[in-house]
Amino acid sequence: MKASNSRLFLTYSIIVVAVIFSMGRIIIPLLSGSERTIAILTFLGGLIIFFVIIYNIFEKYIKPVRSASLVAEQLVKGNYKARTYVSQYGEAGKLSNTVNVLARSLQEMTIQEKIQGNQLETVIDNMESGLMLIDERGFVHLVNRKFSAIFGRKVSDYIGFLYYDVLEQENIHKAVQEAFLYEEKVKNSFTISMEIEKRYIEVVGAPIFNEKKALKGAVLVFHDITGLKRLEQTRKDFVANVSHELKTPVTSIRGFAETLLDGAMEEKELRKQFITIILTESERLQALVHDLLELSKLEQDELKLNLKVIGVSSLFNTILPIVKHQAEQKNISFSATIDNTIEMYVDPERLKQVFMNLLNNAINYTPSSGEVRLNIHLVDGFVKITVSDTGIGIPEEAKNRIFERFYRVDKARSRNTGGTGLGLAIVKHIVEAHHGTIHVESEVNKGTRFCVLLPSQ
Ligand SMILES: Nc1ncnc2c1ncn2[C@@H]1O[C@H](COP(=O)(O)OP(=O)(O)OP(=O)(O)O)[C@@H](O)[C@H]1O
Numbered sequence: 440m441k442a443s444n445s446r447l448f449l450t451y452s453i454i455v456v457a458v459i460f461s462m463g464r465i466i467i468p469l470l471s472g473s474e475r476t477i478a479i480l481t482f483l484g485g486l487i488i489f490f491v492i493i494y495n496i497f498e499k500y501i502k503p504v505r506s507a508s509l510v511a512e513q514l515v516k517g518n519y520k521a522r523t524y525v526s527q528y529g530e531a532g533k534l535s536n537t538v539n540v541l542a543r544s545l546q547e548m549t550i551q552e553k554i555q556g557n558q559l560e561t562v563i564d565n566m567e568s569g570l571m572l573i574d575e576r577g578f579v580h581l582v583n584r585k586f587s588a589i590f591g592r593k594v595s596d597y598i599g600f601l602y603y604d605v606l607e608q609e610n611i612h613k614a615v616q617e618a619f620l621y622e623e624k625v626k627n628s629f630t631i632s633m634e635i636e637k638r639y640i641e642v643v644g645a646p647i648f649n650e651k652k653a654l655k656g657a658v659l660v661f662h663d664i665t666g667l668k669r670l671e672q673t674r675k676d677f678v679a680n681v682s683h684e685l686k687t688p689v690t691s692i693r694g695f696a697e698t699l700l701d702g703a704m705e706e707k708e709l710r711k712q713f714i715t716i717i718l719t720e721s722e723r724l725q726a727l728v729h730d731l732l733e734l735s736k737l738e739q740d741e742l743k744l745n746l747k748v749i750g751v752s753s754l755f756n757t758i759l760p761i762v763k764h765q766a767e768q769k770n771i772s773f774s775a776t777i778d779n780t781i782e783m784y785v786d787p788e789r790l791k792q793v794f795m796n797l798l799n800n801a802i803n804y805t806p807s808s809g810e811v812r813l814n815i816h817l818v819d820g821f822v823k824i825t826v827s828d829t830g831i832g833i834p835e836e837a838k839n840r841i842f843e844r845f846y847r848v849d850k851a852r853s854r855n856t857g858g859t860g861l862g863l864a865i866v867k868h869i870v871e872a873h874h875g876t877i878h879v880e881s882e883v884n885k886g887t888r889f890c891v892l893l894p895s896q
Pocket residue numbers: 730796800801804828830831832833841846847848849853854857858859860861862863864887
């Protein structure tokens with residue numbers, strides 16, 4: 440029995456004892472002899488019966504009700520772990536049961552609420568977009584982790600401040616003002632300098648209303664659209680480059696055809712010269728279209744490689760005679776050191792394309808009486824293929840760009856050699872599809888060395 444319950448029980452007992460004792464004091468002096476003894480025994484018996492009754496009432500009714508009311512008090516205070524002692528008798532028993540069921544449901548509800556709250560917090564914090572919540576007066580109430588990563592300050596530097604005091608971008612201010620003014624979703628974008636690069640951020644502002652449709656604030660979502668912007672730019676550049684590259688031979692073909700029709704056809708010498716130009720230009724056009732188709736095929740995600748195990752010697756058997764012939768014609772000395780024991784698991788046709796491109800470049804960009812070398816050997820489980828020349832070299836700033844489509848260091852020179860500027864872009868795609876790498880070392884007027892590493896088998 441708890442102290443307060445014992446005290447109550449004691450109080451009731453004292454009252455009963457006092458009442459029976461007073462009755463005894465009044466009645467017993469009026470009696471005599473055996474009557475007196477009977478009366479004393481009756482009072483004592485009554486006293487015991489009263490005690491038993493009080494004890495029972497106390498245990499079965501008063502104690503459970505008091506315990507239930509204490510638990511109800513705890514529940515009001517938010518302590519949902521509180522439980523009452525369960526009596527097995529009648530209405531008091533039902534009451535304590537119900538109180539316990541109520542406490543359990545409240546506890547479950549708070550646990551659920553906590554889980555949901557945690558889930559929401561996790562989602563908000565791990566979103567790929569920045570998030571900011573402001574109230575109708577412009578005070579920031581919530582920002583997530585991505586938001587602070589975009590703007591570069593701690594979460595606590597924003598919460599509780601006016602948005603225009605902590606964010607300087609005019610376009611964000613505009614988005615908030617428009618969301619408040621027009622009470623509808625608005626979009627805007629701005630740039631922000633992060634470390635060394637510029638990022639493009641799109642902000643979407645949406646007003647928040649309460650049940651009575653009154654404006655309560657705004658939520659702003661920030662998307663980093665730098666990747667998309669870059670892609671858009673690459674596409675624009677590509678389309679511009681393709682049109683430009685196609686325009687040159689087409690203009691030339693058309694020009695010479697018109698000149699022929701205007702009378703040049705009559706002169707045998709001119710006719711031959713112009714038709715030869717038309718033929719060369721149409722070959723260029725054909726090469727360009729072929730390379731573009733090749734590249735678009737390679738860029739499809741599901742580039743299918745026709746992989747098979749092949750010895751290095753048989754891979755180069757068909758390439759070397761052509762390259763030797765080209766080198767001879769330009770009076771370039773060509774040498775190949777090949778470890779013929781190497782076997783590779785590759786797409787032979789695609790790899791031939793790679794080495795033809797690299798060797799053609801080496802010959803094309805090396806003046807006569809220069810040297811071109813091909814070297815193939817195994818290094819740490821990789822097949823290392825190097826193509827080096829003693830040619831014009833590639834300037835430092837161009838090294839990273841030569842693998843881009845249409846990039847040529849010296850446009851006029853490359854065009855003279857029939858180049859489309861797509862060769863190395865194709866090479867890189869094929870090497871990467873084989874899980875290999877390619878890199879270039881070069882010094883202007885000294886020479887260039889391309890190095891391809893492919894996994895052996
Ligand atoms: N061995 C090399 N020495 C010097 N410059 C090179 C060498 N290989 C490539 N380059 C430079 O890189 C540019 C891109 O080469 P790439 O092979 O992609 O195009 P291309 O040779 O101009 O045309 P094609 O698509 O017909 O091969 C070339 O225009 C050239 O300026």
